[in-house]
Amino acid sequence: MDYSYSEHKQCYVALDCIIFGFDRKDLKLLLIKRNFEPRKGDWSLMGGFLESDESLDEAASRILSSLTGLKDIYLEQLKGFGKVDRDPVARTISVAYYALINLNDHDKNLLPEFGAKWFPIDELPNLIFDHEEMVSLAKARLRHKASNQPVGFELLPDTFTLPELQQLYEAIYETSLDKRNFRRRILSMNVLEKTDKKQKKYSKKGAYLYKFDEDKYSEQKNKNGGTKMMFKPPKV
Structure with a gap:
């Protein structure tokens, strides 16, 4: 027996990528200036459409790689957005x-090609469609993840x-933290490895460089029977 979905109207499936970066000072978001209508000239998340021969994860990785030149980076599905009128051109689910990403790793030469620019997370321009809602949810997810898993280290160089x-x-978290309490909490997790090198960019004495030890984290996680809170988030 032949089956067909022809009686159902088709809709488009888009992928939108909220790309966070950290420059050792500010958390930033990578945006592109839209070069076609509607909303031509406005700022947008990097996005594209799902191809018939790829999965959602593959499509998101393709879109991300085309803008940053990076592969095998931390990428997580956030949510589907499907309001009927979210895209004025056609029925589109995103x-x-x-x-x-670590800002030092990506291919900066690709950014002008897409009209892309990094913005501090607290200085974002107006975004098209429902992209501001996407960014807000992504920030909330990042804060939750950062308190329970070592995702924040993806934003840092190998040593810091x-x-x-x-x-x-x-x-x-967009707030200041007590230095002693923060250090005591982070070091007590036993997931950092202190190196014998120092960064002397900001003082003659310098500060020791550390690196995240994935093996120690896995060991702690297995020993605790699950994910132990990495960091107690402040109330924001």
């Missing part, structure tokens, strides 16, 4: 993903100082 790590968490 599946949003968020990604975390404790002040840089604290600055990252302060950027994620």
Whole structure:
């Protein structure tokens, strides 16, 4: 027996990527200037349409790689957005993903090609359609993940100082944190490895560089029978 879906109207499936980066000071979001109507010239998330021969994850990775030149980065599906009138051109369902990248790793030469620019997370321009809602949900998800899993380290270089790590968490939660309490909490998790190198960019004495130890994290996780809270998030 032949089956057909021809009696059902078709709709488009889009992918939108919320791309977070960290420059050792500010949490930033990568946006592109839309070069076609509607809303030509306005700022938008990086997006594209699902091809018939790829999965949602594959499509999101393709779109992300085309803009940053990166592969195998932290990428997580956020939510589907399907309001009937969300796109004025055609009935379009968008599946949003968020990604975390180290700003020093991506191919900066690709950005002008797409009219792309990094914006501090607290200085975003107006965005098209429902993209502001997507960003808001992605920020909430990142904050939750950062308190329970070591996702924040995806935003850092391989080695970093404790002040840089604290600055990252302060950027994620958009609030200042007590230095002693933060260090005590992070070091007590036993997932950082202290190196014998120092960063002397900001002082003669310098600060020791650390790196995230994935094996230690896996060991702690298995020993605790699940994910242990990495960091107690502040109320924001």
